[in-house]
Amino acid sequence: MRFFNSYFLLSDQHTHDNEVAHWRISALRIISSLVLLLCFFVACHTFSSALALKLSYILVLTFGFLTIAGGLLLASKRFYKQSAHALLIAIVIASLCMNLFLTDLELAKVGSMYMYSCPIIALMLLGYRTAIAYSILNIVPFYMIVNNVDLSNVTGIAQQLPSADLYITGLIFLFFNICIPLAVARTIVAAKRLNKSMNVANTLLRNKNELYKTFFTESDKAKVIVDEQFNITDTNKCADALFGLSTMPRKKDIKITALLPSMAPYLNEISQVVEFKERFLRASYSVAINKNYRIYEFYDCTEEHVIKQNLLTAEQENKRLKYSNPHTKLPNEHWFELQCERLISKYSHGFYIVVTQTANSEYLKLKLSQQSAQALLISAYKRLKAIPEGPFLCAHVATGKLAFIIGVQGEGEVKNKVLPAIKYTLDKTYALQSGRSQQDFLFGYARYPDQGHSSAEVLANAESALKHANKCEPISGYDEKRSQAFLENTKFLCY
Secondary structure, eight states: OHHHHHHTTOSOOOOOTTSOOHHHHHHHHHHHHHHHHHHHHHHHHHHHHHHHTTOHHHHHHHHHHHHHHHHHHHHTTTTHHHHHHHHHHHHHHHHHHHHHHOSOHHHHHHHHGGGGGHHHHHHHHTOHHHHHHHHHHTHHHHHHHHTTOOOHHHHTOOOOOTTHHHHHHHHHHHIIIIIHHHHHHHHHHHHHHHHHHHHHHHHHHHHHHHHHIIIIITOSSEEEEEOTTOBEEEEOHHHHHHHTGGGOTTGGGOBHHHHOGGGGGGTTOSEEEEEETTEEEEEEEEEOSSTTOEEEEEEEOHHHHHHHHHHHHHHHHHHHHHHBOTTTOSBBHHHHHHHHHHHHHHOOSOEEEEEEEETTHHHHHHHSOHHHHHHHHHHHHHHHHHSTTOOEEEEEEETTEEEEEEOOSOHHHIIIIIHHHHHHHHTSOEEETTEEEOOOEEEEEEEETTTOSSHHHHHHHHHHHHTTOOSSSOEEEOOHHHHHHHHHHHHHHHO
């Protein structure tokens, strides 16, 4: 039984689009197998009679059709269309041979009716177009039957098998009552199975529609389906209400980027925050079963976004306050030391830290307001930053003091060339609210790593050197002995 199921393809397994359906191959094999059996029995039964009567054409015809039927059966799956057409042509040839080799005209008319099966077989195996072609071709045998056309004169056959009427009518009876009905039954079974699978598929589709209705249409979240060109193909009620799409007559022609322009640069991000009419929406998408479609889901995250932005602003403000002086808004000592440490980790050569302040600092405190003193310091900072190829990492490190870095190697060049040029720039007249002011800046410097192994230590030594600067010697380098003596003197005076 398993052999019959596999050979005659009775299971109707799924076939790909470019393959022939199993039920068609099954119907062809059923017809070919039964025709092969009929030809075999006729060949065996007529063999002795044909030899006795020396009717060699009978032997040629019976064994010829037996061979054709066997070939069709073998080629039925691999060369299905060719085999189906060959079967129909064989039926036409068989009907023609009955008219050519039967002397009994009435019996030849019965043989002509053999062609009437062609449209039915063509419809099952090849489709309606081939069936129509054979229906038109059947006009020929119909004409021959009605007009008593006798073709036996063409071959000149004078004798036929004594039991020819039994073979012809028997073949017609068996072909129309067994071969074709079995093939039609196989087609009906396939149709019933297809109908059953369609009913199952329709049931699944209805269930999926219910799920679609539950999870999409009636969802409490705004959902939008877009195609591969990002055109909106469907929306639910929440999306219509959120975006005002219910008032648009042709909403399905709108691109989602036209509805939400801020999404355009980030279409391939699975989750993002977009702005819509002074509100913020969290947009995330999932790919549908058909990968050409995306399902976007939106929910209002305005409050969350505002809180996040406020926290970010506060964090930036805290960072700004941490690294800048609260009065002058200039980078502070903490920022300066941090940048110096980064420089130390990346820069293998030494460098100088310079601290400067005006020699008139005490006078400025008395003469100028705090606002004017801060304005003067800011102007000095700007002059330092504007010097071409000048100092870098400028910062406000203490009251009235600015610090910066220079990267030259020799101390002589620092003291006699670089810092005098900077002093010349800083000493120029300043325009303040209280009037114009002439300044005289002092400088103290120390070198890393010779005079300190950390930025804080070198900065402290530069400030210590600044204490020894005066109008007569405005530029002072760090000297450990002199600084130690200064500390000792300060300590003595305190006692």
